[in-house]
Amino acid sequence: AIQMTQSPSSLSASVGDRVTITCRTSQGITNDLGWYQQRPGKAPELLIYAASSLESGVPSRFSGSGSGTDFALTISRLQPEDSATYFCLQHYNYPRTFGQGTKVEI
């Protein structure tokens, strides 16, 4: 199974800050990666697909980058509603594997 290493596990930032979360895979997965946001008590929501494509309806302050084994999710200007946990998920092969999650506190 492809191992996912997501970092940091948590971060604290201020409104307006730029934050970056990274996800590293144990083998190359081209761009077969998505990013999800999960607010407390809610189901996850898709933010980014194909490593860098913004899902419809997601604010443009979210962006994704990377390919191969190294990926990043960037929030350009942090907003209060961005307080959540963020996960990466690879779909290069089965079993699908998630990163451990990054809790973002404002």
Add this chain to the structure above:
Amino acid sequence: EVQLVESGGGLVKPGGSLRLSCAASGFTFVSYNMNWVRQAPGKGLEWLSSISGSGSYIYYADSVKGRFTLSRDNAKDSLYLQMNSLRAEDTAVYYCARGENYFDYWGQGTLVTVSS
């Protein structure tokens, strides 16, 4: 509007069984792969199983292989997860999600608690 509604969760004793359902609406169910993902209390997300639109292809995580069975009824727009030989570590919120690669819609989840 796409909706996924899970049901069937509850309290079950170790070694027991439970069947989860996911009722889909607002899209052509047969055209989409479907998935189950779970989240233990205070933990991250764990992919469990995926099924193709026709039901011909099914994949499982090692943690549930041989104990859980995924199926779907396209006539009823429904997805099922039969869970047998349940263990304490299966305690989690179970989500169904739509998509082969990207999980673009998720249900609200159903809680399964395995405890004596």
